[in-house]
Amino acid sequence: MAETMAGIAADMLTIDAGRLHADIEAVNAIGRIDGVPGINRISFSDADMAGRRWLLARIEDAGLVARMDAVGNVFGRWEIGSGPAVLAGSHLDTVPRGGPLDGTLGVCAALEAVRAMRASGLRPARPVEVVATADEEGRFGGMLGSQAICGEVGPEWIASAVDDTGAGLADAMRAQGLDPAAEVARCPDEIAVFLELHVEQGPVLEATGEPIGVAGAVSGVFNWTVTLTGEANHAGTTPMTLRRDAFRGLASFGAAIDGILARAGGPDTRLTVGKVALEPNFPHSVAGRATFSLIGRDVDEAVMRTVASACREAIHRAAAAHGLGVGIAEQSWLPPTPLDPAVAARLSAVAGGARIMPSGAGHDAQTFARHVPAGLIFIPSRGGISHSPDEWTGLEHIERGATVLARSMAAFALDDSDTSSDGEHLA
Structure with missing residues (x-):
């Protein structure tokens, strides 16, 4: 009672x-x-x-x-x-x-x-x-x-x-x-x-x-800081074919996200580039460095690992296409x-x-x-x-x-x- x-x-x-x-x-x-x-x-x-x-x-x-x-x-x-x-x-x-x-x-x-x-x-x-x-x-x-x-x-x-x-x-x-x-x-x-x-x-x-x-x-969440390093140069005198443009590398990776989700993700997968910094960050300069955050989430850790691997491959492909160096700092991995x-x-x-x-x-x-x-x-x-x-x-x-x-x-x-x-x- x-x-x-x-x-x-x-x-x-x-x-x-x-x-x-x-x-x-x-x-x-x-x-x-x-x-x-x-x-x-x-x-x-x-x-x-x-x-x-x-x-x-x-x-x-x-x-x-x-x-x-x-x-x-x-x-x-x-x-x-x-x-x-x-x-x-x-x-x-x-x-x-x-x-x-x-x-x-x-x-x-x-x-x-x-x-x-x-x-x-x-x-x-x-x-x-x-x-x-x-x-x-x-x-x-x-x-x-x-x-x-x-x-x-x-x-x-x-x-x-x-x-x-x-x-x-x-x-x-x-x-x-x-x-x-x-x-x-x-x-x-x-x-x-x-x-x-x-x-x-x-x-x-x-x-x-x-x-x-x-x-x-x-x-779960993985939190990366990605740095693409190219060469800062004059925006008017540097031919497009000779540029090592860090922004274009970032843009190429961004364009690849839909494909990553389709191939490797699931209904609960989330990928976000939420913070970007360009150097020298001036209208008349080719970006010599792009630093951006990449946050991935899913409720299945196996999916998270597959998506993270696909992201890494896509970042390196984008960098190679534009002659860029790559640095990936993995801040955290929460399952x-x-x-x-x-x-x-x-x-x-x-x-x-x-x-x-x-x-x-x-x-x-x-x-x-x-x-x-x-x-x-x-x-x-x-x-x-x-x-x-x-x-x-x-x-x-x-x-x-x-x-x-x-x-x-x-x-x-x-x-x-x-x-x-x-x-x-x-x-």
């Missing part, structure tokens, strides 16, 4: 949508810059750290134990029950000119869920924690905060990590009073489940009219990550039978899923737009998604049985 009553209590849990919206607006006031669109809380910037301090204060206001670890992860713990905790959240850092909900929604909704549980008089069987991870957007590569919590990266990796300007992660952390030499990893046995609410960042839910999705797997099927099924049930779908974007949930049961809830993105000032989701979808998160957190917190599908992660 007690279990039945607990389940009914979780199913009836409601959030304060006005308070959640106010929190989202308040934290997004941090990172707005006059004349610059979007939200700008770049990891380890002053705005990023101000956002973390704002969250610490809100956590304390909610009556939780607040702390920030040595790499900048913020935690708010409801010390109740016993055993491993239900951990929920996302991140507060943004890309430059980012949107108002990517990451921020998941953090604010997790805090609101705990406030709703406390206000309703629920007495969970296990502790509940809110988390805002550090540098999820990968300014320095990877997903620092969740990877540090899970023990995937530590001081040695931090000491060598740099951003695309050459700035060191360790220096950026020290400048904000953090400690790049500290160990912050937590034992997996401390975490019963990790849950994350996120905007979809894609068009599927909006196109199908579905209010909620649950991720079954997160795409696809399946999310716990039992957790996904439970989230779908709480949402009333939500679709199970792949996630093309990377999320903290994929890091946690390699170590503990993890689940990821999606709500629609208007126009499928994200990483942009135009990112938005209607308030009715935000309220619905936050309610599903809150009821899911309550369901796992009230249940003191093993939440994983294989029982390996829990005490």
Whole structure:
């Protein structure tokens, strides 16, 4: 009977949508810059750290134990029950000119869920924690905060990590009073489940009219920086047949992408050249150097490897055709990550039978899923737009998604049985 009553209590849990919206607006006031669109809380910037301090204060206001670890992860713990905790959240850092909900929604909704549980008089069987991870957007590569919590990266990796300007992660952390030499990893046995609410960042839910999705797997990602080196020369005097034009090599590779996808890719494959720099970058000069990013994604690692190999071959073909040198720096390779099927099924049930779908974007949930049961809830993105000032989701979808998160957190917190599908992660 007690279990039945607990389940009914979780199913009836409601959030304060006005308070959640106010929190989202308040934290997004941090990172707005006059004349610059979007939200700008770049990891380890002053705005990023101000956002973390704002969250610490809100956590304390909610009556939780607040702390920030040595790499900048913020935690708010409801010390109740016993055993491993239900951990929920996302991140507060943004890309430059980012949107108002990517990451921020998941953090604010997790805090609101705990406030709703406390206000309703629920007495969970296990502790509940809110988390805002550090540098999820990968300014320095990877997903620092969740990877540090899970023990995937530590001081040695931090000491060598740099951003695309050459700035060191360790220096950026020290400048904000953090400690790049500290160990912050937590034992997996401390975490019963990790849950994350996120905007979809894609068009599927909006196109199908579905209010909620649950991720079954997160795409893997490979991240390369490619440099094609030719010869800078005068644009008027150098015959086309004698040029070693780095831009034309880049353009040839770009034109080959459709063929790569047709031969080697699948329906979930994504290839993106998102950042390009030409040198000398002058209208009357042949480009002597082209440096560009190449990001590949798929939910099948075998497909990823085939696509990566095809990309490498196409880059070398394009370079050879234009007499260019090639340099490929492989910044990172994150394999696809399946999310716990039992957790996904439970989230779908709480949402009333939500679709199970792949996630093309990377999320903290994929890091946690390699170590503990993890689940990821999606709500629609208007126009499928994200990483942009135009990112938005209607308030009715935000309220619905936050309610599903809150009821899911309550369901796992009230249940003191093993939440994983294989029982390996829990005490």
